[in-house]
Every structure is written in structure tokens, then in C-alpha cells.
Amino acid sequence: MAEIAVFGYGTVGSGVVEVIDRNAELMKSRGVDMHVKYVLDIRDFSGDPISSRIVNDVDVILNDPEISVVCETMGGATFAYEYSRKALEKGISVCTSNKELVEAKGAELMKTAREHGCSYMFEASVGGGIPLIRTINDALTAERIDRIYGILNGTTNYILTKMDECGAGFDEVLKEAQELGYAEKDPTADVEGHDACRKIAILASLVSGKCAEWKDIDTEGITNIDTEDFRFAKELGCSIKLIAMCDFNDGCRAIVSPRMITADSPLNSVKGVFNGVLIHSDMLDDSMYYGRGAGKLATASAVVADAFECVRFDGKEVGRGWSEEKLVFADADDMKGRFFVRVDNANADAAAAALGASDKIKHENETGMVSAEMNGKEFKKKLSGLSGVVKFIRF
Amino acid sequence: MAEIAVFGYGTVGSGVVEVIDRNAELMKSRGVDMHVKYVLDIRDFSGDPISSRIVNDVDVILNDPEISVVCETMGGATFAYEYSRKALEKGISVCTSNKELVEAKGAELMKTAREHGCSYMFEASVGGGIPLIRTINDALTAERIDRIYGILNGTTNYILTKMDECGAGFDEVLKEAQELGYAEKDPTADVEGHDACRKIAILASLVSGKCAEWKDIDTEGITNIDTEDFRFAKELGCSIKLIAMCDFNDGCRAIVSPRMITADSPLNSVKGVFNGVLIHSDMLDDSMYYGRGAGKLATASAVVADAFECVRFDGKEVGRGWSEEKLVFADADDMKGRFFVRVDNANADAAAAALGASDKIKHENETGMVSAEMNGKEFKKKLSGLSGVVKFIRF
Secondary structure (H helix, E strand, O other): OEEEEEEOOOHHHHHHHHHHHHHHHHHHHOOOOEEEEEEEOOOOOOOOHHHHHEEOOHHHHHOOOOEEEEEEOOOOOOHHHHHHHHHHHOOOEEEEOOHHHHHHHHHHHHHHHHHOOOOEEOHHHOOOOOOHHHHHHHHOOOOOEEEEEEEOOHHHHHHHHHHHHHOOOHHHHHHHHHHOOOOOOOOHHHHOOHHHHHHHHHHHHHHHOOEOOHHHOEEOOOOOOOHHHHHHHHHOOEEEEEEEEEEOOOOOEEEEEEEEEEOOOOOOOOOOOEEEEEEEEOOOEEEEEEEEOOOHHHHHHHHHHHHHHHHHOOOOOOOOOOOOOEOOOOOHHHOEEOEEEEEEHHHHHHHHHHHOOOOEEEOOOEEEEEOOOEEHHHHHHHHHOOOOEEEEEEO | OEEEEEEOOOHHHHHHHHHHHHHHHHHHHOOOOEEEEEEEOOOOOOOOHHHHHEEOOHHHHHOOOOEEEEEEOOOOOOHHHHHHHHHHHOOOEEEEOOHHHHHHHHHHHHHHHHHOOOOEEOHHHOOOOOOHHHHHHHHOOOOOEEEEEEEOOHHHHHHHHHHHHHOOOHHHHHHHHHHOOOOOOOOHHHHOOHHHHHHHHHHHHHHHOOEOOHHHOEEOOOOOOOHHHHHHHHHOOEEEEEEEEEEOOOOOEEEEEEEEEEOOOHHHHOOOOEEEEEEEEOOOEEEEEEEEOOOHHHHHHHHHHHHHHHHHOOOOOOOOOOOOOEOOOOOHHHOEEOEEEEEEHHHHHHHHHHHOOOOEEEOOOEEEEEOOOEEHHHHHHHHHOOOOEEEEEEO
């Protein structure tokens, strides 16, 4: 029997307890017998069945030689960092859903784990319950990954899907998403793309083996996307998605931005709060992973799967991580692509000629067009010489 | 350095050598140093660079204590079975792409592996390069899987996609697929659904822990799908896909058949030779895995990923398998569903009333309709009482 401690009894932490309690027999039949012995929280939850397992002092857990794995679901990078480090120093593997901590201190914590014969695992930090980290670490081991391209934030995907389907504006849909609990009261981290950016930073670190900092990644959110964009998108046979991407050809280039997604892309049908990530690699070509990128039980299940693996391969370092060497990104604007551009009707012909756009869609006041393929620098240079440009969205 | 032997230098076997030769440095940086020492084949490939590694006698390999993993890509269930068993009995892990052998003798070979401290791995036997086996074994460890539902055969998906997009008939598209190498000269195993059936049998075994036999699974191919079906499908906003499914609620029920897939399903956008598999489980809800289900390098990469894991966790049993106990399937016709039915126009109103179909699509001679939800037995009973029925396709 492997005794587990959970750090933090919030949404994901209570989910971890629920997953282990509910599916313990099933996991036992698969070879791992797990039990939650302690839950660390500053609250005592008196009256709740969990209260008998609540401890307020982390040392009770760290000094109990029976504990073999900690599930860290506290969030933040202060106490979570300190407690995770201490656990790893005791040889206790730590499995986390805390993307902030993984992005900020992952390299150091993985090194600590390696030095103490245990593992620091973080499947749940990216894509919730979708096995992305495990796929990159364990399945695509014979693959050179060229590009990761995906929808990594469920809140923005919900908002964009609703705007697309109902023709509603951003503010209206955001308000509805907040009422339904799909968006936070302060939605900044989601709608400005910071959450997706942290996640693509973790994937960039994992693939490159160096430490990517999210602040180095060009990030544009969805707050400027409007109903007129969706009207044009529909006529182009596209949807609009917030795409986090990282390209590993000739250096590493990352960018988070809204994009027009054509109907033939498997990402086009990733709707609502679902996430979907396309990975392109040299032998396998495109593969895609789709599922719930957030939510109590989906995320908790990924934390528990990590704990399962730590117990199963006790004594072996299970994860693969990255070094503390900083990843220096190359300029994302060196990548080639196409660009959807809205121009006022008076200047549309000149813009189309300059951008090499063959098809134009004319609305009452504006014309939408898609540029020829060119790199971002060239595009921006051409754009700066044009009059009447309303906006552009990457294709 | 882990020395590898490859059994069979056909399409996948030569792919395994290519993947290891090309990405050896990359895999070494990920912690596993692999080298192909021998290739077993009855041919000698004189003049080919591989010839120096070719051996014709399996005992040379089995008696070399340096060999730690065998990649079996011979196909068939006679020599492949004998050689795999002998390797496992020597404590050499075997990684295979051979679905016929896995389906027929997997349980026995996994038992042999367990008894000899090694592993029998078969990621490449289902879904080519898509990490399905690994996801079920290693990622969804905390999940109770309710249902697997997917496109597991690239040849039929290519044919159906072409019929859908070009309005061409089955025979014409099959001929084209054969010319392009997407379909075999004798296409029976693909177009009659047997290949997809073997794969869903392997997944059913893996999830249930018992040995599923493909002959026990109701299987219907795509040879009866015609252009009129696609005309109706388009008007219903659907595509038609060959779906292999297994349901684990209240026993285990499996069926392989063409189905109408609505536009909002992520399987709708799985086109051409790609495969896509939806897994529904209790904590994660729906997740989907998409990629190339066949092809030399994609399949070889999955074999090599298995070998990587065997080397990495040398001495631990890596895979999870099933027992030799026979899986007794429950009746698939007990499952509820909806059914698309074509009826001649004279009998359409009576059929719609009997089947609870609300919407009808009228063509020149026939009317298409979708039944209310009912179980398969009830549907077939109602159908047998109707006149003028042309055909039905599951929804």
C-alpha cells in the first residue's frame, strides 16, 4: 500500500482525493495500491468526512516515512515551492497541477528530484486530463518534434465557440462564461493569453530541454476579436481559435495569438471548453490529443496517473524534464505564414495587391482578404505601408 | 548501449532500423542508447547497407547475451509466435507491430514475459503511431473506461473520405486507393472491417483484462456504402465512417460498422488515411487521439518507443496486458442508438411513424430518416415489420 499526501484541499486537491477514493480498487487491479493518508490545508474542514485526514503542519507529512508520493495542488509559487522542495529532498516524489510553479521552478525541482532518487511530475499542469506530457516523454521518444500547435485554454475556447455559434460579442459571452463558472471573476490570465502562454512555455521547455520563460513569448489574447471577424471567418470557411504554438525548426520560436483555423484542420472541431493539441514530428507526422483541459476530476485524474507511475516505478526517475539553462527564443516573426487582414473598402484593392491576396470578401465598410505566404517581418513591413487597415489575424 | 534485433526486414522492420539509425543521438539524449545489431530475414539483401547486419538464423540472436530487446515486425502468427516466445523465454523483451499475433496469442506471450522478467509490448499493433496502448496503460490509470469509439482503419477511411468529397462510387475509389498503395490488392481485410475488428479486440482485451476474440465481434464492412448514402449524409450534416466500438458499461459489447457521424463529433474531421479514437472514461470524460494509423515510419516509431521503454525500465515489467480467460461479449444489440434508414417513397410515412423518425429527407425514389433512440433488438424487430426498406446505417 502506497500512502499519499495531498497538499491543498481546493478544487483539484479534493478531486485527487475523490479519484483515489473512488477508483482505488481499479488501480489496485492494475498493480498500484494507493491510499490518501493526509491532506494538508490551513482550514480544518470540521464536520466534513475529510477532516480526519487533514493536517495543518507540513512536517507531519514530511516526517512520516510511510508517505511515498505527494500530490501538490496548492497553486502559487511560494509555499507550494517550499513544501515541494522539502518533500523531494526527503526522497518523496511530487506530482503537481501547478503550472505557475512548473514554469517558474520546474528545472530546479526536477534537479532536486534527480539528486534524491525521486520524481517531479506535472502532467496536470498542461492540458488538464489530456496526456500531453506523458505522450511527449514516453510515447514520442523516437520522434524529433518539429512543432506543437494547439488550443490550451478552455475558457477562451468556450468564449470563441459561443461567439462563433451565437454571433454574440466578446463582453456578452464573457459575462455568461463567468456566470457559468467557465471564466474567473478576473479573467485576465485567460483572455489575455497568459495561461496558454505558461502552458506552451512548459511544452517548449520539455521539448527543447532548456528552461523557457513565459515572459519571452509573444502573447496576444482574444479581447479584440469581434463579431465582424467571425462574419469574415465564416465566409472563409474558418473558425477563430486562440492558438499557442512553438516551432522547433532552426531554433525555437513561440507565439500565442488568435488564428483563423480552416475547416480541414482537426483543431477546427475542438469546441467549448475542450482543448486540442497538434504535435508534428519527423516520423509520425501530425498527431492530435483532445480532451478536457481543465475541471476538477479531469485534472485530478492526471495528478493521480502521475502518482500511479511514481509508485509503479519506485526508485526509478520516471519523468523527463529540462535543465536550468535558459531557452533563448528565436524571433517568431521569422516564421512564414498567411495573414487575414481587414481593410476599409477604399483601400482594399491596394492592400490586396501589396499583400498578394487573391480572394477578397467585401462587406458594407470593409474588405477581408488573406495574404500570400510570407514571414511575419515582411508582412508587418508591408502592412505599415498600407492605408485603411483595421486589423489582422494570423492564419 | 542496448543492442536491438529486428525480426523481419519488410516495411515496418526497415522502418524500425531507419528510426533507430536516424534518431539514435536524440534518444541517447533522452536517456536510452540503442543500436540495431541484427536483422533477421530469410533474404540476405546483398549489396544493401543492411546486409552486414542480416542473419538468417534466429538462434544467433537468441544466443547473443548482448541483445536486450527484439522488435518483431514479421507478421503472421506462426514463425513470429515461435520466435517471440523463444526470445521472451530468454528474458528478452519483444516489441511488436503484429496485431494478428497480439490478438491470437497476446495473453500467452505476456504471461511468458512476466514469468521471465521481461515485457511483451504492442503499441504499434493498434493505431500505428498513435499512442493508444500507452495512453490506456500509463495515462488513464486512474480512469474507468466506459467506451472506446473510433476510426481504426486508414484504408477504409481514405475510401469513405474520397467518396464523400468527390461523389465517387466505392469500386472507383477502391481502384484508385489500390493504385496509390493505400489499399492492398486483396482489400478484404480492410473493406470488410476485419482489420478494425482485430484492433478493437485488442483494445477490448486491454481494458477488460480478458482475452477478446475478434471472431466474436459483429463486423460489417463498407462495401455496401453507396453515393446515395453520402447524398443523404450530407443533407443530415453527417459524414460516414467505419467505426469500431467497444462499450464497457454492464459487460462488454463490441461492434464494427459504418456509422453516420455528426458534424459536432471530433471524429467527423478525421479524414483520409488518418485514424482517430475517442475514449470515454469516468473522470476525464471524452478524450481523443488522432494520427497516422499506418505507414512505415509512424508504425516503426511506435515499435521503437516500446523498445525505448523496455530499455529504460530494464528489469521491470513495463506493459499491462490481459489474462488467458476468454472475454464473453454481451449482445451488442442491447445497446441503445439511433438508426438512419432508407425506405422507398411509397412506404416512407409508415416507416417514419413506426421508427419515431421526426425528420424525413425525400429524394427521387427514396426517403431517408433517422429513427428515435432505441436498442438494436427493438429496431430490428420494427424494421422487419416494415415494407420498402432499402438499408440502414447506424447513427
